[in-house]
Amino acid sequence: MQNKCIVDSAFIEDTGFIQIKEWLVEHCNCEENQIYFKNLMPTFDLDKICYELYQTEELLKSLFKKDILIDTKVKNISKSMLSLGVDGDFIDTNNLSEIRTMLYYHIQLKKYFKNKKLKTWINITPDTKKTDLIIDEINKIIDENSNIKPNASKELKKIYQSIQRLELQIESKISYELNKYIKLGYLRDNKTVFRSGKILLPVNTSNKNKVKGIVDSFSSTGQTCFIQPISILELNNKMNQLISDKNKEIIKILIQLTSNISLKKDYLNEIYSLIKYYDIHYTIANLAIITDSQKPNFGNKIILEKSRNPLFTLNKKKYTPLDISIENQKKAIIISGPNSGGKTVVIKSIGLYSIMAQCGLYIPAKKVNLQIFKSFLSDIGDKQSLSDDLSTFSAHMKEISNILNVSDQHSLIIIDEMGTGTDPEVGASLSISILNKLIESGALSLCTTHLVPLKIWADEHPNASNASMEFDDKKIKPTFIFHMGIPGSSYGIEIAERMGIDKKIIKNASLNLNKESFKMDNLIKQINSKEIELTEKINEFKRKHKKLKAEKIIANQAKINLEKEKKEIKREKLSESKKYILSYRREIENLIEDIKRTNADKLSIKKTKKFIEQTLKNISDEENQNIKIDYKFSIGNQVQIKGISESGIIIDINEKSKKITVEIDGKKITSKASELIPRNSNIKKPPKYIVNSKIELLQSSRLDLRGKRVDEAIIALDKFLDKAILSNLKIIDILHGKGTGALQDAIHTHLKSIKFIKNFNFAPIEQGGVGITIVEIS
Numbered sequence: 057m058q059n060k061c062i063v064d065s066a067f068i069e070d071t072g073f074i075q076i077k078e079w080l081v082e083h084c085n086c087e088e089n090q091i092y093f094k095n096l097m098p099t100f101d102l103d104k105i106c107y108e109l110y111q112t113e114e115l116l117k118s119l120f121k122k123d124i125l126i127d128t129k130v131k132n133i134s135k136s137m138l139s140l141g142v143d144g145d146f147i148d149t150n151n152l153s154e155i156r157t158m159l160y161y162h163i164q165l166k167k168y169f170k171n172k173k174l175k176t177w178i179n180i181t182p183d184t185k186k187t188d189l190i191i192d193e194i195n196k197i198i199d200e201n202s203n204i205k206p207n208a209s210k211e212l213k214k215i216y217q218s219i220q221r222l223e224l225q226i227e228s229k230i231s232y233e234l235n236k237y238i239k240l241g242y243l244r245d246n247k248t249v250f251r252s253g254k255i256l257l258p259v260n261t262s263n264k265n266k267v268k269g270i271v272d273s274f275s276s277t278g279q280t281c282f283i284q285p286i287s288i289l290e291l292n293n294k295m296n297q298l299i300s301d302k303n304k305e306i307i308k309i310l311i312q313l314t315s316n317i318s319l320k321k322d323y324l325n326e327i328y329s330l331i332k333y334y335d336i337h338y339t340i341a342n343l344a345i346i347t348d349s350q351k352p353n354f355g356n357k358i359i360l361e362k363s364r365n366p367l368f369t370l371n372k373k374k375y376t377p378l379d380i381s382i383e384n385q386k387k388a389i390i391i392s393g394p395n396s397g398g399k400t401v402v403i404k405s406i407g408l409y410s411i412m413a414q415c416g417l418y419i420p421a422k423k424v425n426l427q428i429f430k431s432f433l434s435d436i437g438d439k440q441s442l443s444d445d446l447s448t449f450s451a452h453m454k455e456i457s458n459i460l461n462v463s464d465q466h467s468l469i470i471i472d473e474m475g476t477g478t479d480p481e482v483g484a485s486l487s488i489s490i491l492n493k494l495i496e497s498g499a500l501s502l503c504t505t506h507l508v509p510l511k512i513w514a515d516e517h518p519n520a521s522n523a524s525m526e527f528d529d530k531k532i533k534p535t536f537i538f539h540m541g542i543p544g545s546s547y548g549i550e551i552a553e554r555m556g557i558d559k560k561i562i563k564n565a566s567l568n569l570n571k572e573s574f575k576m577d578n579l580i581k582q583i584n585s586k587e588i589e590l591t592e593k594i595n596e597f598k599r600k601h602k603k604l605k606a607e608k609i610i611a612n613q614a615k616i617n618l619e620k621e622k623k624e625i626k627r628e629k630l631s632e633s634k635k636y637i638l639s640y641r642r643e644i645e646n647l648i649e650d651i652k653r654t655n656a657d658k659l660s661i662k663k664t665k666k667f668i669e670q671t672l673k674n675i676s677d678e679e680n681q682n683i684k685i686d687y688k689f690s691i692g693n694q695v696q697i698k699g700i701s702e703s704g705i706i707i708d709i710n711e712k713s714k715k716i717t718v719e720i721d722g723k724k725i726t727s728k729a730s731e732l733i734p735r736n737s738n739i740k741k742p743p744k745y746i747v748n749s750k751i752e753l754l755q756s757s758r759l760d761l762r763g764k765r766v767d768e769a770i771i772a773l774d775k776f777l778d779k780a781i782l783s784n785l786k787i788i789d790i791l792h793g794k795g796t797g798a799l800q801d802a803i804h805t806h807l808k809s810i811k812f813i814k815n816f817n818f819a820p821i822e823q824g825g826v827g828i829t830i831v832e833i834s
Contacts (some may be wrong), residue, residue: 059101061414062431062462066455070436070470071408072367076343076417079370083342086335087132093339098414100430100466102354108337108416109351114174115341116418125338126168128161128331130154137328139314140321146310153202155317155324156194159187162327165334181330186323197313204306212305219298226291230255233285242266244280254292256282340417346370349418353425356384358406358500363421365405366412376536377421378405384427386521387495390514391504393525393544397534399504400436402525403470406502407432410468427500430466433459437472449477456490465498474503475510484509495519511543689716694735697727703735754779758789766802773803780833781812789819790829803829 068074080093099105118125136151147155163184169177197208206216230248234257237243242263249256251272259267261274261281269283284292317324343349347366360380368375376398382389391399409419413426435455459469474490475483484507491513494501505511514520524544526537689695689706695718696703704720717726759776761769773790780788792799807816807829814834818826 059099059104061098061100061429062433063097063411064433064458066436067407067411067432067434067470070434071404071411072365073408073411075367075370076408076412079343080339084335084339085127085129086332087130088134089332089335089339092332092336096415098411098429098432100414100428102428105354105414105416105428109418111176112337112340112344112416112418113351114176115337116344118172118174119341119345123172125341126161126164128158128165128335128338130158130161130328130331130335133158133328137321137325140318140324144311146307146314148310149198149202149204152194152198152310152313156191156198158328158331159191161331162187165330177334180333182323182326186320187327190317190320190324193313193316197309204309208309209305212302212309215298215302215305219295219302222291222295222298226255226288226295229288229291230285233257233287237267240266249282251282253296254284255288256284259283344418347418347420349420350422350424352409352413352419354413354428355425356427357425358382358427359423359425360406360409360421361423363405363409363419363424365401365408366420367408369420378402378538380406380523380538380540382500382521382540385519387499388491388501388503388514388517388520389523390510390520390543391502391523391525391538392506392511394527394534397525397527397544398536398538399525400472401536402523402538403472403502403504404436407434407468407470427468428466429468429500431462431464432468433463434470435459435472436470452477460490460493460497463494463497463499467497467499469494469499469501471501471503474505475507480507481509483507488513491520492517515543689729689732689734695732696735697725697731697733754783754785757785757787758791760791761799761803762791762793764799766799769799769803770806773806777810777833786833788831788833790831791824792827792829794827800826800829807831 077093077096080096081090084090084093115125131154133151133154136147136155139145139147162182165177166181166184168174169181197205199205204212207213234243234246234248237257237259238246242259244258244260247258249258254272256272257267257269259281261279264271264281264283267283267285268287269285270289272282272284274281343366347364347369349366358380359382360378362377362379364375364377380402391402393399409421409424410426410429411432413419413424414428419426435452456471459471463469475487477483478486487503487505487507487510491501491503491510495517503510511522514522521541522543523538523540524542526535526539527533527544528535689709691706691709693706694703695706695716697718697720702720704718704725706716707719707724708717710716714729715726716729716732717724718732719725754776757780759773761772764772769792776788790803792803794800804816807813812834814832816829816831819828819830
C-alpha cells in the first residue's frame with residue numbers, strides 16, 4: 057500500500073501484529089504473496105484502505121453464503137515473467153506449466169465473478185479471449201506433466217523416433233552380451249546395471265580381463281567390476297549424440313514458444329497481478345471468517361463493541377470482549393487496576409486493531425470505529441539492556457525520548473506501567489509532565505499505571521480520562537472487564553493476602569500505608585464496588601427489557617398469524633359456500649326447464665316448492681348440528697327443546713343415561729342434554745324459513761329499471777325473469793333508458809350469462825329504440 061505509516065519494530069512485536077502476518081503468510085496460496093504479507097505495513101491513505109476493504113467484502117459475502125471460493129495456488133513465476141521479451145531467452149517447461157495453470161485460474165475466476173455478480177472483481181478482471189489462445193499455444197508444446205511433447209516439432213519427432221530405434225538395437229545387443237557372459241559364468245549378477253547414463257555388466261573382478269569392454273567402476277567391496285561392453289560403445293555414442301540433438305531442439309522450441317507468448321507480455325503480467333491480488337483478499341477474507349470479524353469504519357473517535365483480540369481466537373484461548381469509546385478531545389487514557397487484570401492486553405488490543413485496520417484487515421468486533429494514524433509508537437515491557445548498560449528506568453526513558461521526538465497529532469502511543477522503575481513520587485511527576493507534552497502534540501496516548509497521582513491528574517485534566525479493569529473484591533480476582541471514566545485500585549494488599557502472605561505482615565503493611573493514598577485507594581474501591589453493583593442492575597434491566605421486547609414480538613406475530621388464519625377460514629367458508637350454491641344451481645336450472653316445458657303446470661310448481669322446502673330444511677338441520685352447547689344444566693333451569701317453541705322446567709337429570717326430563721304445560725318430555733337450549737341464552741336460534749307456496753304471476757311483460765343503480769337493476773331483473781318463466785311468458789321488455797349507456801351495457805352483459813335467454817336486442821325505433829331491450833325466453 058502507498059503512503060506507509062511510521063511503525064517502530066517494538067510496536068509490531070508488542071501488539072502481536074507479527075503473529076497476524078505469520079498467519080497470513082502461512083495461509084496464502086500464491087508463493088509471491090508470502091513476501092507481500094511478510095512486508096505488510098499500514099497506510100494512512102483512507103481512500104485506498106476503504107477500497108481494499110470493499111474488495112475483501114465482496115469475497116466475504118460469498119463465504120457467508122457458504123460459497124466455495126477458488127484456491128489460486130501459483131508458484132512464484134516473477135523471474136520467468138522477466139524472460140518475456142528478451143531475445144534468445146526462454147522459460148523452462150515447469151514455469152510454462154505454472155503460467156498455464158495461472159491462465160486456467162483466470163478463466164475460472166472470470167466465470168465465478170460473473171455468476172456470483174461480484175461487480176468490483178468483474179471490472180478489474182480482463183477478458184479471457186487472449187487467455188484461451190495462450191493456453192492453446194502452450195498445450196501444443198507442453199503436456200499435462202510439464203514435459204515437452206515428442207511431436208512439438210517435426211525435427212523433435214524425428215529425433216525421438218531415432219532414439220526409439222537405437223534403444224531397441226542397444227537392448228538387443230546388451231541382451232546378447234548378457235546371455236553370453238552368463239553362460240561363461242563371468243558375471244556377479246544375472247542382470248545389467250544402469251549408471252551415469254551407461255548400461256554396464258556386473259563382472260566378477262577376477263574375470264574382468266576376459267570381458268571385452270571398458271571398465272567403468274568397482275563396487276565398494278571391490279569384488280564386482282562394472283564394464284561397458286565394447287560392442288555397445290559405438291551405439292551409446294550415437295545415443296548421446298541423439299540426446300544432445302534432442303536437448304538442442306527442445307531449447308529451440310522453448311525459445312520460439314517464449315517469443316510467441318512474449319507478444320502478450322503485458323497481458324500476462326496483468327493476469328499474474330490479478331491472481332496475486334485476488335489471493336491477497338481471499339486470504340484476508342478467510343482470516344475474517346475464522347476470527348468472526350467485520351469491516352472497520354473510520355472517524356474522529358474510537359468505538360469498539362464486543363471486540364475480541366484475534367490472537368486469542370487463533371490460539372483458541374478465552375478472552376473477555378472489550379467495549380471502549382474514546383472521544384476525539386480525549387488525548388490521554390490512564391488505565392489502572394490490579395496486576396494481571398488485563399490493562400496491558402487492552403492497550404495492545406487497541407494498537408493491534410488500529411494497525412490491522414490500516415492494513416486493510418477486518419476487525420473481530422460487533423462494532424468498529426477507528427481513527428487514522430500516521431505513526432505507531434510503543435514502550436512496553438522491560439527494556440533493561442546489559443550490553444548498553446541501561447537500567448529498566450533508563451531504557452524506558454530512552455524509548456519515551458524517541459516517542460516525544462517523533463509523535464504528532466497523527467500518532468498512536470501505547471505505554472505500559474508508566475512511571476515505574478524509579479521513586480514513585482518522581483516517576484509520577486515525570487509521567488505527568490510527559491503526558492502534558494504528548495497532549496500538546498495532539499497524539500493519542502494509552503497508558504497503564506498503578507500511581508495514584510496519575511489517576512488524580514487524569515481526573516482533573518480536560519483532555520485526559522481514567523479507565524480501569526474491574527476486580528471482584530469478594531472473590532479477590534480480576535474479571536477482565538474494562539470500565540471507562542473511573543480509576544481502578546491495584547488491590548495489592550488483597551492479592552498478597554490471597555497468595556498466602558502472613559496476616560501479620562498484611563496488617564502491618566496496611567498500617568504503614570500513606571494515609572492520603574490509603575483513603576484514595578479505599579475511595580476507588582468503593583466506587584468500583586458500586587459501579588459493579590450498578591452495572592449488574594443495568595444489565596438485569598436490559599435482560600428484562602429484552603425479554604419483554606421478545607414477548608411483544610411473539611404476541612404481535614401471534615396476532616398477525618391469527619388475522620391470517622381468520623382470513624384463511626373466511627376464504628375457505630366462501631369457497632365452501634360457492635361450491636354449495638353451485639351444487640344446487642344445476643338442480644334449480646333443471647326445475648326451471650321443467651316448468652317451462654310443462655307451461656308451469658301444478659305438478660312442476662309443486663315439485664319446485666318441495667325442492668326449496670327440503671333444501672331449506674337441510675340448511676336448518678346443518679346449522680342446528682353446528683351449534684355447540686357448553687352449558688351445565690341443573691334441576692329448576694328453564695329450557696327449550698329444539699323443535700318445540702314452548703319452554704319448560706327441568707324436573708329430573710339422569711347422570712348415567714345423560715338424559716333430562718322437562719315439564720312443559722303439565723307434560724313431561726325426556727330428551728338428551730344436547731337437544732336443550734337454555735332460555736335467554738346467547739345461543740342463536742336457527743332461523744325459521746317460511747316458503748310461500750303462492751306464486752305471484754306477472755300482470756305486465758315490461759320491467760322499468762330507469763333510475764336504478766346497476767346492482768339494484770340486476771337483482772330486480774333476476775326476480776322479474778323468474779316470475780316471467782313461472783308466468784310462461786316468452787317475450788319481455790326491459791325499459792332501461794338511454795342515459796350514459798352504463799345500465800344498458802350491464803343488463804346486456806348479464807343477459808348473456810343466462811342460459812335460458814334465447815335472444816335479446818333493442819326495440820324498433822317506433823317502440824323506443826335503444827332505450828328498450830326486448831328479450832326472448834327459450
